[in-house]
Amino acid sequence: MKTTNDRARRPERRSLLRGAVMLAVLCASFLPARAASPAAPLKVVATIPDLADFARRIGGDRVEVKALSKGTENLHNVHVRPSMLIALTRADVFLEMGLSMEAAWLPEMLVRSGNDDIQPGAAGFQNCSDGWEAIEVPDDLSRREGHLHPEGNPHFNIDPKGGLQMAAKVHEALVRVDPAGKETYDANFATTKDAIEEAAERWAKIGAKWKGRKVCVYHTEYNYLARRYGMDVAASIEPQPGIPPTPGDIAKVVKTMREQEVGVILTAAWSNNRQVKDIARKTGATVLELPNQVGGADWASDWIALQDGIHERVAKALGTWEEDEGSPKQ
Ligand SMILES: [Zn+2]
Missing domain, CATH: 3.40.50.1980 (Nitrogenase molybdenum iron protein domain)
Known part of the structure; x- marks a missing residue:
């Protein structure tokens, strides 16, 4: 039997429910996008346009790519914009150069994105300097402090041999996050490698x-x-x-x-x-x-x-x- 008290609570319950629905909608809008399918491209965010270029070459129409920095910016001091945080929030794959290249402007923004799929250690996070032998690595701890290259020179995108390193790391990340696209990624990586090797000869x-x-x-x-x-x-x-x-x-x-x-x-x-x-x-x-x-x-x-x-x-x-x-x- 319904009491006066129950009736009195109903509007309150409806209001609570409305609040919960709104909260769920709000949360959903901040959740990372679901894994890619041909209908929903994999969202790839790269710190620099060089990595974005390789993501487009290798990902083809399975990916949607955004570069955070503009080509004309100081790579160590990129101007942080709200659109970058939104892109990171929705990303399935995140590509960075590493070797502290982006250390001054990126890590805090990555945490603030709240996107667990692209945090360091997660499948969607790719440090593209992994396995690269850096030059100019400071030989003792005291020399690592106070400057921008504490792990050695991070500008390997200017090395004619750096292209293959970046392409291989991008390929690795795409296959890991979207194994269904492996055949496409393998074929595009092979074409990219051929183009780089042909250019490297000249x-x-x-x-x-x-x-x-x-x-x-x-x-x-x-x-x-x-x-x-x-x-x-x-x-x-x-x-x-x-x-x-x-x-x-x-x-x-x-x-x-x-x-x-x-x-x-x-x-x-x-x-x-x-x-x-x-x-x-x-x-x-x-x-x-x-x-x-x-x-x-x-x-x-x-x-x-x-x-x-x-x-x-x-x-x-x-x-x-x-x-x-x-x-x-x-
Ligand atoms: Zn530098």
């Missing part, structure tokens, strides 16, 4: 003329490229990665460049500053501003185009360029 011919040539860099993002071809990075304008040079540091760089007759300074757009111009004026060196990721220049539309463009521009700055050396597609 890059090797261009770079073979750079052995022993001396360059100066601002940050150390071109050091993998230099090392690959036996170039000598005679001076770095930053005394440590991310630490601005003092007037004393600049004087030392100028002295080294004069003594060793270094004629080219390689720099990214975001570090092509007054100090670089000052050093160029004092030494007579040419400043070559290069992108340090895909999208950093209008010609760097994908990773192979980025490498083609960098090889051509460095060769021209060093005076080794021959007109028939470029990509047949350019």
